[in-house]
Amino acid sequence: xxxxxxxxxxxxxxxxxxxxxxxxxxxxxxxxxxxxxxxxxxxxxxxxxxxxxxxxxxxxxxxxxxxxxxxxxxxxxxxxxxxxxxxxxxxxxxxxxxxxxxxxxxxxxxxxxx
Amino acid sequence: xxxxxxxxxxxxxxxxxxxxxxxxxxxxxxxxxxxxxxxxxxxxxxxxxxxxxxxxxxxxxxxxxxxxxxxxxxxxxxxxxxxxxxxxxxxxxxxxxxxxxxxxxxxxxxxxxxxx
Numbered sequence: 001x002x003x004x005x006x007x008x009x010x011x012x013x014x015x016x017x018x019x020x021x022x023x024x025x026x027x028x029x030x031x032x033x034x035x036x037x038x039x040x041x042x043x044x045x046x047x048x049x050x051x052x053x054x055x056x057x058x059x060x061x062x063x064x065x066x067x068x069x070x071x072x073x074x075x076x077x078x079x080x081x082x083x084x085x086x087x088x089x090x091x092x093x094x095x096x097x098x099x100x101x102x103x104x105x106x107x108x109x110x111x112x113x114x
Numbered sequence: 115x116x117x118x119x120x121x122x123x124x125x126x127x128x129x130x131x132x133x134x135x136x137x138x139x140x141x142x143x144x145x146x147x148x149x150x151x152x153x154x155x156x157x158x159x160x161x162x163x164x165x166x167x168x169x170x171x172x173x174x175x176x177x178x179x180x181x182x183x184x185x186x187x188x189x190x191x192x193x194x195x196x197x198x199x200x201x202x203x204x205x206x207x208x209x210x211x212x213x214x215x216x217x218x219x220x221x222x223x224x225x226x227x228x229x230x
Contacts, residue, residue, distance in 0.1 A: 034218045042223060043120075043205055049218035091219075094159070101147060101170065102219065104157040 002027045002094045006105035013080055014113050021075040021108050023090030028068045031100075035064050035075050036089040038107065044089065047075070080112045116140075118222035120206050126228045127196055135191040135225045139208030146189050147209070147219070148181060152202040160204075163189060164211065196229045203227070 003026045013019055025033070032051045036044040048057045048064040050073070056065040063076040073092075077084060087107040093100035119138040127133050139146050148160040159173040163183040174180070178196075183189040193200055203226050207219040 032216075032218065036221070041226075044207075044219075044221040046218050046220060051216060089157070091157075101159050101162050101173075103159075104149075106156040 002030075002092055002103040004090055004092050004103050004105040006088075006090055006108050008108065009106065010109045010111070012111040012113060015080060015082060017080050017112075019077050019080055019110075021077070021088050021090075021110070023073040023075070023092075023105055025071050025073070025090075025092040025103075027092070028071050030068065030093045032093070033064075033066050033073050034091045034102070035062075035073075036091065038087045038089060040086075047088075077110075080110075082112045082114050085110055085112050118206055118208050118220050120204075120222035120225050122225060123223065124226045124228075126230060129198060129229055130195055132192065132194045133196055133227065135193075135204050135206075135227070137189045137191070137206030137208075137222060139187065139189070139206070140210075140220055141187075143208035143210050143220075144186065145209040145211045146183055147207045148189070148191050149205045149207065150202045151205060151224075157205070160191070193227075196227075198229045201227055201229045 035047040050066040061078040089107040091102040146163045162170040178194045181191045203224045205224045207221045210217040
């Protein structure tokens with residue numbers, strides 16, 4: 001059974017700081033891993049999808065890496081801004097198969113102070 | 115459509131009433147998922163539809179919960195005899211499916227259900 005862990009549960013940083021959000025998963029036989037952002041009272045917005053054949057993906061100031069052998073993924077946010085304040089969720093497939101349902105971590109609530 | 119559409123966005127119902135939540139996925143996405151997010155909790159998988167295959171209902175918390183997907187498109191999640199513990203945000207997602215896992219989930223904005 002896939003388990004996804006995100007620690008810490010909350011993080012507060014000053015504006016401009018580079019930061020790394022960590023995600024660990026127990027079952028490494030995954031086709032991909034996805035990072036999402038959730039603003040208060042809103043749905044989930046997909047940030048990055050990393051396929052198992054890739055080691056990282058980049059979108060603007062965001063960079064996500066995937067290390068299947070160690071069961072870890074990281075989301076790197078460069079030059080953080082107050083608008084980055086949100087909850088960041090990592091999700092990995094629940095079982096082997098390209099179209100598996102996802103198991104989510106509980107998320108990291110990020111606060112970027114002006 | 116351009117995104118996953120859910121309705122209503124908010125629903126307040128009395129305990130014991132039935133409710134229906136609707137999800138309209140992205141056109142061409144064969145996979146559709148329902149999740150639930152209770153206050154302060156993580157996302158809980160409910161049910162998964164993939165094409166014409168039998169749905170994966172393994173996450174439904176009780177027999178009061180059911181879902182259907184008509185014509186491989188719109189899905190309706192029905193909760194019968196609602197209880198206060200059913201209060202949560204119900205999120206729907208769709209996905210274009212391949213054998214390579216090259217496509218991720220797209221979520222709707224959710225339906226916030228409050229049972230009073």
